[in-house]
Amino acid sequence: MPQTRLDTARIRAARRVIDPVFLDTPLYRCEALEPRLGCAVSIKLETANPVRSFKGRGTEVVASLLAGSGSRAVVCASAGNLGQALAWSGRRRGLDVTVVASRFAPAVKLDRIRALDARLELVDGDHESARERAAAIARHDGIRLLEDSLDIETCEGAATIGLELVDAAPSFDAVLIALGGGALATGVGHVLKELAPDVEVICVQPLGAPAMTHSWHRRRVVTTDSADTIADGVAGRFPIPAVLDDLLLTADDAVLVQETSITAAMRILLDHAGLVVEPSAALGIAAILEDRDRFAGRHVLTIVCGGNVDMDAYHRWVGTSPVHGP
Known part of the structure; x- marks a missing residue:
């Protein structure tokens, strides 16, 4: 193929x-x-x-690579599930995780991201707005941007x-x-x-x-x-x-x-x-x-x-x- x-x-x-x-x-x-x-x-x-x-399968791979490289910080945009998964995988490996999400995302997903010790930033607008903000944070702070599906x-x-x-x-x-x-x-x-x-x-x-x-x-x-x-x-x-x-x-x-x-x-x-x-x-x-x-x-x-x-x-x-x- x-x-x-x-x-x-x-x-x-x-x-x-x-x-x-x-x-x-x-x-x-x-x-x-x-x-x-x-x-x-x-x-x-x-x-x-x-x-x-299913998102934990991918974030486990990402977090493992970050921990192995000595990089300790990562940011992603999420509709909710990726953010939870990255927070779970990052906490397990001592990573500093920031998740950007729409404030209109389901509250149950946002609450779980917070409970997993990630830093959560909410934006007005939809998921595409969150993607733009996450990219801006990565550039400003010089940290890894995790882009779902692209990475x-x-x-x-x-x-x-x-x-x-x-x-x-x-x-x-x-x-x-x-x-x-x-x-x-x-x-x-x-x-x-x-x-x-x-x-x-x-x-x-x-x-x-x-x-x-x-x-x-x-x-x-x-x-x-x-x-x-x-x-x-x-x-x-x-x-x-x-x-x-x-x-x-x-x-x-x-x-x-x-x-x-x-x-x-x-x-x-x-x-x-x-x-x-x-x-x-x-x-x-x-x-x-x-x-x-x-x-x-x-x-x-x-x-x-x-x-x-x-x-x-x-x-x-x-x-x-x-x-x-x-």
Whole structure:
């Protein structure tokens, strides 16, 4: 296959520096979902770790390299999950971590970043504003700027999920991957294209935040003026050219789903799999709901990539009522 920026040998090496708490997450066939979706469904559960998302795989690689080089400070922009993961990995290695986030990010994610001893700076505006501020801090302070998806460590950390899928001797026909900045899709996609090329790699993005999907289809960077989706973890507006180049080599398709399908998928995962997930993690199930004929009779795997969700918002989205104690 044409070469991406990723390297399978480095991905295998990444497993040796990632804390085992992030590795070998549950992978199982979820038969309870199948009558509702009309296809066989397996789940890779990336919420079963201390930061409740896949992001810890990449930040472990970054933090290990920083600690090994003697560099002690790092800054990143985050919609919430990357910041938590970097704070966790940095605290473990004695790093000085600064996270820049939109003040409109879910409070549960911001609170967790603070609890992990990172310095948190909030900005008005969206994630792109946070990216600009993080870059400014890095320049001013002369410290490492971690850019999710652009920095190859984040992609290759996420790619270790792909190794685990392949090691499980997959019987699935397609993998549905949430698409935001692209680290998860390019990382897992790279491994599957190299080691399990018959598996179809399908990226899924909200209709309200379609920049990377439009870019994939047009084979050039397409930006948007705004993003309007409850799936805050994938709500970028400015695709990174190098990441798009990788995505063009690793994805077989990129699809958009409606907000109503995302909330329906969250409810299905709650009712039939017992999983409370954030909207980004439900994108794969939403894609099945919107195109049942495409997946009928197939074995589909979806990566449940995050479980950091504001519970009040969650109850509104899925139509449940919070349970209050006495």
